[in-house]
Amino acid sequence: METKTEIKKEGIKKVFLESGLEVKPLYTYEDEYGKNPGFQEELPGQFPFTRGIHPLMYRKRPFTIRQYAGFASPEETNERFNFLIKNGQTGLNVAFDLSTQCGLDSDDPRALGEVGRVGMAIDTLEDFEIAFNGIDLDKITVSLTINGSAIVLMAMYFALAEKRGYDLKNLRGTAQNDILKEFIGRGTWIFPVDKSVKLVVDTIEYCAKHVPKYSPVSVCGYHIRESGANPVQEMAYAFCIAKAYSDETMKRGIDIDEFASRLSFNFDIYGNLFEQIAKFRAGRRLWAKIMREEYQTKKEESCWMRMIAGGGGAGLTKEQPENNIVRTAYYALISALSGTQTMALCTYDEAFTIPTEKSAEIALRTMQIMMNEMGICDTVDPLGGSYYVESLTNEMELAIRNEMMKVDEQGGIINGVATGKVQETVSRQAYEREKAMQDGKILKVGLNCFKKEEEKRSVEFHPYNVDAATRQVEKLKKKRAERNNEKVKQLLAGVRDDANKNLNMLTSIIAAVKEYATVGEIIDVLKEVYGEYQEPIFF
Amino acid sequence: MKVLLAKPGLDGHDVGVKVLAHAIKAAGHQVIYTGLRKSIEEIVQKAKEEKPDVIGLSILSGTHQVLCEKMNDEMKKQEVEIPWIVGGNIPAEDVTELRKTGAREAFPTGTQIDAVVKYIGELK
Numbered sequence: 001m002e003t004k005t006e007i008k009k010e011g012i013k014k015v016f017l018e019s020g021l022e023v024k025p026l027y028t029y030e031d032e033y034g035k036n037p038g039f040q041e042e043l044p045g046q047f048p049f050t051r052g053i054h055p056l057m058y059r060k061r062p063f064t065i066r067q068y069a070g071f072a073s074p075e076e077t078n079e080r081f082n083f084l085i086k087n088g089q090t091g092l093n094v095a096f097d098l099s100t101q102c103g104l105d106s107d108d109p110r111a112l113g114e115v116g117r118v119g120m121a122i123d124t125l126e127d128f129e130i131a132f133n134g135i136d137l138d139k140i141t142v143s144l145t146i147n148g149s150a151i152v153l154m155a156m157y158f159a160l161a162e163k164r165g166y167d168l169k170n171l172r173g174t175a176q177n178d179i180l181k182e183f184i185g186r187g188t189w190i191f192p193v194d195k196s197v198k199l200v201v202d203t204i205e206y207c208a209k210h211v212p213k214y215s216p217v218s219v220c221g222y223h224i225r226e227s228g229a230n231p232v233q234e235m236a237y238a239f240c241i242a243k244a245y246s247d248e249t250m251k252r253g254i255d256i257d258e259f260a261s262r263l264s265f266n267f268d269i270y271g272n273l274f275e276q277i278a279k280f281r282a283g284r285r286l287w288a289k290i291m292r293e294e295y296q297t298k299k300e301e302s303c304w305m306r307m308i309a310g311g312g313g314a315g316l317t318k319e320q321p322e323n324n325i326v327r328t329a330y331y332a333l334i335s336a337l338s339g340t341q342t343m344a345l346c347t348y349d350e351a352f353t354i355p356t357e358k359s360a361e362i363a364l365r366t367m368q369i370m371m372n373e374m375g376i377c378d379t380v381d382p383l384g385g386s387y388y389v390e391s392l393t394n395e396m397e398l399a400i401r402n403e404m405m406k407v408d409e410q411g412g413i414i415n416g417v418a419t420g421k422v423q424e425t426v427s428r429q430a431y432e433r434e435k436a437m438q439d440g441k442i443l444k445v446g447l448n449c450f451k452k453e454e455e456k457r458s459v460e461f462h463p464y465n466v467d468a469a470t471r472q473v474e475k476l477k478k479k480r481a482e483r484n485n486e487k488v489k490q491l492l493a494g495v496r497d498d499a500n501k502n503l504n505m506l507t508s509i510i511a512a513v514k515e516y517a518t519v520g521e522i523i524d525v526l527k528e529v530y531g532e533y534q535e536p537i538f539f
Numbered sequence: 540m541k542v543l544l545a546k547p548g549l550d551g552h553d554v555g556v557k558v559l560a561h562a563i564k565a566a567g568h569q570v571i572y573t574g575l576r577k578s579i580e581e582i583v584q585k586a587k588e589e590k591p592d593v594i595g596l597s598i599l600s601g602t603h604q605v606l607c608e609k610m611n612d613e614m615k616k617q618e619v620e621i622p623w624i625v626g627g628n629i630p631a632e633d634v635t636e637l638r639k640t641g642a643r644e645a646f647p648t649g650t651q652i653d654a655v656v657k658y659i660g661e662l663k
Binding site: 098099101102104110111112113114117118182185186187188226227228317318319351352353427428430431434435438447461464535537539 | 548549550551552553554557558560561562570572573574575576578600601602604605606628630647648649651652653
């Protein structure tokens with residue numbers, strides 16, 4: 001190639017993407033079509049869906065805006081939800097505090113200082129009733145960011161919907177509920193790996209039978225990447241995890257087409273713009289092929305890689321935080337150009353704290369400006385046909401496939417997580433990345449170049465609401481006193497029985513939450529039967 | 540040097556503490572890491588057993604003040620005299636307060652890893 005000679009002659013440095021692929025300074029017809037004589041034009045809405053899962057994409061229906069929100073008590077969170085909806089948000093993405101995420105009640109001594117801090121505190125169904133008061137669950141789809149204790153919170157959501165007269169058959173929404181990634185990054189695991197996977201499969205099975213429009217799992221490449229994985233590994237691990245859940249579900253005699261279309265994904269955006277876009281295009285194509293070729297799905301929707309994207313906390317900086325507004329605007333652009341179904345941006349102050357109302361509004365407006373002023377919704381997959389993007393898409397597809405094979409050769413993803421091998425790989429990479437950043441090999445504006453000395457912090461903190469935490473504990477104690485405790489006791493015994501018999505846990509948990517059994521009480525019963533995860537120490 | 544790194548509280552963000560563990564090891568020191576979600580009592584107990592030269596707490600959920608007060612009390616209660624430091628999502632204005640609470644030093648996110656490793660290496 002001529003360009004290669006040029007590079008040598010001019011002494012131009014070589015460029016590699018984070019995934020290790022080399023980037024040329026120029027791509028031509030030859031790169032896209034020349035190497036691929038059997039080339040057939042791809043169209044959105046058609047297998048293998050490289051260009052998008054729908055034929056008209058945003059022209060027909062723009063991406064859903066679903067900012068992550070939740071803090072203090074359900075009362076405060078309900079106010080923020082209403083604020084976001086009033087300002088044009090079309091879905092909710094619920095943040096829970098760490099005690100709820102770890103399955104502890106607000107008055108548990110281990111929850112001290114955590115109640116309502118990084119999300120909303122939930123103890124009983126009463127809290128859900130307050131949090132979603134006045135919100136039409138038919139119009140606003142709700143995504144629950146919950147994992148270790150997901151089965152209890154999903155049970156509460158279903159119980160709430162039933163109590164309010166919605167038909168579960170038509171209920172939409174999503175739970176994150178991807179426990180395997182919690183063992184790799186994020187860390188809100190509770191039970192041993194096999195029991196944790198069993199509970200995820202319980203929710204998939206239950207939804208397939210009773211809540212068919214609900215998405216019980218959103219497989220998260222996101223947190224795996226935040227923990228140190230490169231973009232290729234992010235996709236590969238997420239696909240391996242989605243396959244693992246699918247395999248386990250099929251072992252229960254459930255047909256792949258009964259649940260595959262309800263699996264969705266959550267991916268990370270930060271990094272090289274073209275690498276991310278190619279990653280998603282390649283991912284959509286590869287996932288479709290896996291579903292059709294390996295799993296012999298018959299339904300078209302079973303092949304869709306549906307996703308939420310837009311976040312990328314690891315790409316943001318504490319230094320010159322206003323720069324994060326610019327970064328997240330680029331992230332929004334990347335996810336729109338990648339054909340995401342749902343978008344959520346980090347707020348510019350997330351490197352410090354959870355969002356204030358102001359920063360949440362800026363993130364919301366960032367997406368609305370792009371959606372309404374930039375023509376982003378007019379044409380499907382506008383980068384399709386770009387020599388560079390198409391060529392990179394092909395290379396990424398191959399690289400993701402190879403990475404998945406590596407996982408399989410090492411005994412599969414469940415084994416890799418249980419032994420800590422996957423964690424070891426990503427944490428080593430996180431260290432190498434940090435070193436490269438400190439050595440200035442990876443440039444980060446404001447952090448290792450274009451620095452400003454002696455900055456005064458310009459971010460206003462979202463304050464921790466101690467009063468709300470105190471009120472939450474009082475409310476819990478009151479509820480425990482006034483509910484039918486005899487009945488709660490019986491229902492918790494029912495949960496224990498079902499766990500011992502290895503039954504699907506949702507039925508008994510829904511019954512228990514309806515009588516206001518607490519998150520902590522139910523999780524404790526499951527801990528007695530299943531035991532707790534012992535973390536392998538790897539770094 | 541022998542360093543005990545610990546994650547108290549419920550926070551599951553362990554990228555930073557593991558990056559630091561790698562860096563401390565690369566600098567030739569010995570590292571013991573507790574893993575996630577340890578109570579302060581467990582951490583102090585571990586310190587009694589392992590006798591490290593320094594203990595490092597990693598806290599990113601914002602509960603650093605509460606947990607560090609507990610750490611200070613527990614260290615006194617169990618009569619352990621090992622210097623301890625804290626790192627994580629700590630606003631700059633909290634650093635002085637954490638020092639008063641008993642932490643030898645507090646390192647907000649964004650601190651150069653090398654600076655932390657150097658600090659640990661020079662601890663007496």
